[in-house]
Amino acid sequence: MAAPLSVEVEFGGGAELLFDGVKKHQVILPGQEEPWDIRNLLVWIKKNLLKERPELFIQGDSVRPGILVLINDADWELLGELDYQLQDQDSVLFISTLHGG
Amino acid sequence: MPAPPCASCHAARAALRRPRSGQALCGACFCAAFEAEVLHTVLAGRLLPPGAVVAVGASGGKDSTVLAHVLRELAPRLGVSLRLVAVDEGIGGYRDAALAAVRRQAARWELPLTVVAYADLFGGWTMDAVARSTAGSGRSRACCTFCGVLRRRALEEGARLVGATHIVTGHNADDMAETVLMNFLRGDTGRLARGGGLGSPGEGGALPRCRPLQLASQKEVVLYAHFRRLDYFSEECVYAPEAFRGHARDLLKRLEVVRPSVVLDLVHSAERLALAPAAQPARPRACTCCRALASRPLCQACTLLDGLDRGRPRLAIGKGRRGLDEEAPRAGAQPPPSAALPAF
Numbered sequence: 001m002a003a004p005l006s007v008e009v010e011f012g013g014g015a016e017l018l019f020d021g022v023k024k025h026q027v028i029l030p031g032q033e034e035p036w037d038i039r040n041l042l043v044w045i046k047k048n049l050l051k052e053r054p055e056l057f058i059q060g061d062s063v064r065p066g067i068l069v070l071i072n073d074a075d076w077e078l079l080g081e082l083d084y085q086l087q088d089q090d091s092v093l094f095i096s097t098l099h100g101g
Numbered sequence: 102m103p104a105p106p107c108a109s110c111h112a113a114r115a116a117l118r119r120p121r122s123g124q125a126l127c128g129a130c131f132c133a134a135f136e137a138e139v140l141h142t143v144l145a146g147r148l149l150p151p152g153a154v155v156a157v158g159a160s161g162g163k164d165s166t167v168l169a170h171v172l173r174e175l176a177p178r179l180g181v182s183l184r185l186v187a188v189d190e191g192i193g194g195y196r197d198a199a200l201a202a203v204r205r206q207a208a209r210w211e212l213p214l215t216v217v218a219y220a221d222l223f224g225g226w227t228m229d230a231v232a233r234s235t236a237g238s239g240r241s242r243a244c245c246t247f248c249g250v251l252r253r254r255a256l257e258e259g260a261r262l263v264g265a266t267h268i269v270t271g272h273n274a275d276d277m278a279e280t281v282l283m284n285f286l287r288g289d290t291g292r293l294a295r296g297g298g299l300g301s302p303g304e305g306g307a308l309p310r311c312r313p314l315q316l317a318s319q320k321e322v323v324l325y326a327h328f329r330r331l332d333y334f335s336e337e338c339v340y341a342p343e344a345f346r347g348h349a350r351d352l353l354k355r356l357e358v359v360r361p362s363v364v365l366d367l368v369h370s371a372e373r374l375a376l377a378p379a380a381q382p383a384r385p386r387a388c389t390c391c392r393a394l395a396s397r398p399l400c401q402a403c404t405l406l407d408g409l410d411r412g413r414p415r416l417a418i419g420k421g422r423r424g425l426d427e428e429a430p431r432a433g434a435q436p437p438p439s440a441a442l443p444a445f
Contacts, residue, residue, distance in 0.1 A: 013163070013323060014335035065354035068323060075117040075324075078104040078125060096335070097163075097275075097323045098350065 151180035156265035161202030164271030191227025
């Protein structure tokens with residue numbers, strides 16, 4: 001049983017518009033059998049934070065292509081992407097590259 | 102799995118993997134490399150000679166924000182001076198907020214800012230009025246096409262107003278790849294033929310234009326803005342969701358997941374593409390209405406404004422343009438205001 005985690009989830013680059021315009025969210029992920037990874041964080045975000053047009057944020061079990069994911073300020077590509085296991089006090093930032101130039 | 106060490110300084114942990122090379126770099130080394138590459142693009146392409154007065158097309162969005170910031174860093178080495186030029190298209194609720202972002206940037210960077218408005222330049226036409234005029238005509242999806250033509254003209258006028266010798270825009274590699282894909286999908290070989298290179302040298306009296314970020318991917322532009330803590334405006338224009346460009350972008354983004362270099366590879370392909378002689382664009386000549394450089398008797402901006410004034414908005418892009426030449430412009434059509442603006 002994994003203990004609850006306190007995680008900072010942040011949206012930027014226009015992605016925050018799908019979350020009532022709120023950029024920073026300090027969230028508590030409840031304790032669960034499985035360890036928390038980005039894959040089930042996305043499910044949690046869709047259920048608890050996402051306010052509108054979920055297809056603009058999530059496609060399949062991942063983020064929509066063109067949304068960057070930074071975990072503790074490092075590109076998730078370096079950290080295992082969906083399989084990265086969250087630690088207490090991690091920060092996860094989603095930046096849209098798809099909005100205006 | 103922890104991030105690997107930075108491949109450049111070997112001290113910090115890497116913060117990203119570069120799309121083209123696969124190299125893993127820390128934030129500081131990445132930003133330094135990004136700036137060095139823009140410098141190289143400008144120097145190797147001889148895009149901005151020493152002494153140039155450079156008008157930066159500023160929208161408040163990520164690309165022009167990064168462009169202005171990097172050029173400001175590089176300006177002493179390049180020996181150029183910068184002016185910000187923003188265009189107010191007259192899009193209620195969208196452009197006002199973006200212009201506020203540009204004003205904040207200009208103040209922070211201590212760069213002079215000039216705003217030119219469609220309404221002043223184009224006989225009262227704002228983009229909202231154009232959109233109302235085209236609604237229901239089957240042209241409503243073409244707002245971005247109309248706007249692109251007018252914005253190009255407006256930026257030229259704004260640059261002249263501030264005494265610029267060169268114009269730079271923030272187009273990045275993704276923008277270029279999307280355009281290449283759109284031109285292919287529209288059968289617009291004339292634009293494919295003209296599209297290569299880093300800019301235009303400024304024929305026929307037009308100011309030379311270039312795109313110093315053309316080799317930088319969208320992802321790197323956004324990450325540069327992030328690591329340099331740049332504040333930019335990121336709402337989407339109200340008319341953009343209708344645009345064809347969105348489909349090209351979605352396709353490229355999905356391809357990028359399986360092949361990260363796809364954007365740069367497509368730009369490269371387009372630059373190297375050899376077109377059959379029959380597909381080469383005609384030599385440009387002066388527009389019969391405003392004297393700007395045009396591939397037809399009337400330039401795109403004049404064709405568009407003439408159509409709007411007649412209540413028959415017409416597209417001057419790609420196949421939509423075929424057959425337009427038989428129609429002469431209405432007698433007394435207003436030329437865009439190149440001549441009417443004070444030159445200083």
